[in-house]
Amino acid sequence: xxxxxxxxxxxxxxxxxxxxxxxxxxxxxxxxxxxxxxxxxxxxxxxxxxxxxxxxxxxxxxxxxxxxxxxxxxxxxxxxxxxxxxxxxxxxxxx
Amino acid sequence: xxxxxxxxxxxxxxxxxxxxxxxxxxxxxxxxxxxxxxxxxxxxxxxxxxxxxxxxxxxxxxxxxxxxxxxxxxxxxxxxxxxxxxxxxxxxxxxxxxxxxxxxxxxxxxxxxxxxxxxxxxxxxxxxxx
Numbered sequence: 600x601x602x603x604x605x606x607x608x609x610x611x612x613x614x615x616x617x618x619x620x621x622x623x624x625x626x627x628x629x630x631x632x633x634x635x636x637x638x639x640x641x642x643x644x645x646x647x648x649x650x651x652x653x654x655x656x657x658x659x660x661x662x663x664x665x666x667x668x669x670x671x672x673x674x675x676x677x678x679x680x681x682x683x684x685x686x687x688x689x690x691x692x693x694x
Numbered sequence: 695x696x697x698x699x700x701x702x703x704x705x706x707x708x709x710x711x712x713x714x715x716x717x718x719x720x721x722x723x724x725x726x727x728x729x730x731x732x733x734x735x736x737x738x739x740x741x742x743x744x745x746x747x748x749x750x751x752x753x754x755x756x757x758x759x760x761x762x763x764x765x766x767x768x769x770x771x772x773x774x775x776x777x778x779x780x781x782x783x784x785x786x787x788x789x790x791x792x793x794x795x796x797x798x799x800x801x802x803x804x805x806x807x808x809x810x811x812x813x814x815x816x817x818x819x820x821x822x823x824x
Contacts, residue, residue, distance in 0.1 A: 600695070600698070600699060600702075603698075603699050603702040603703055603706070604702060606702070606703065606706045607702050607703075607705050607706040607709070609706075610705075610706035610707075610709040610713075611706075611709060613709070613710065614709045614710070614712060614713035614716075614747070617713035617714075617717050618713065618716055620717065621716045621717060621719075621720040621739065624720045624721070624723070624724050625720055625723055625724075625736075627724060628723050628732075634729055634788065634791055635787060635791055635793075636729050636733075636784050636785075636787040636791060636793055637729055637732060637793075639784050639787060640723070640733060640736065640784050641723065643736070643780055643784070644719070644720065644723060644739055644740075647736070647743070647744055647773070648720075650744055650769070650773070651712070651716060651743060651744050651747050654748055654751050654766075654769075655709075655747060657751055658705075658709075658747075658750060658751050658754050661754075661758055661759065662759075663755060663759050663763060663765075666765035666766065666768075666769065667765075669769055670765070670768060670769050670772070673769055673772050673776075674772065677772075677776040677779070677780060680780040680783065680784070681779070681780060681783055684780070684783035684784060684786065684787050687791070688783075688786055688787060688790055688808065
């Protein structure tokens with residue numbers, strides 16, 4: 600049992616490090632561009648990685664109170680991606 | 695006891711699978727050269743990466759959080775439903791900004807909707823009903 604718990608803790612640390620690395624790498628893509636679509640895509644990936652971080656925090660602390668947080672981040676991330684794309688496409692968000 | 699052992703091992707494996715797919719997707723986002731191929735890579739992060747993390751969270755809370763929780767399925771289904779829509783919008787932005795090659799012409803129309811420019815002899819816009 601302690602072997603399993605140790606394995607899970609190591610996996611948890613590895614996934615925290617990997618998701619933070621992924622966040623930093625998509626931030627690099629956000630900075631270097633080169634196009635508007637790439638920047639929107641990088642922001643979308645950062646939102647997904649933020650959801651992953653919140654879920655991992657919930658697993659690490661053993662609580663369930665973070666699900667609402669990740670659900671709201673998911674909804675707002677989708678809406679903001681669509682808003683960016685529509686602003687580029689139409690020059691306006693709500694016509 | 696043995697069930698808890700199996701559940702914890704499943705949690706650890708799901709975490710590792712999710713982190714591998716997150717890393718692969720973001721490396722693809724950094725390394726690919728074209729805007730449209732870059733659009734392809736981070737879908738792995740959105741589906742299998744976060745999906746495996748949420749599966750790990752479900753199994754973990756079924757052991758330690760007191761029963762199965764359904765909220766993760768809600769997040770997962772929301773992400774799976776909205777990922778193609780935002781990908782479609784970003785692809786349209788790439789086409790609109792001429793960040794990719796021009797796709798072959800559509801079958802039924804003369805051009806794609808994002809390439810279509812308004813004609814010169816359009817009627818005057820109605821400024822009163824703005």
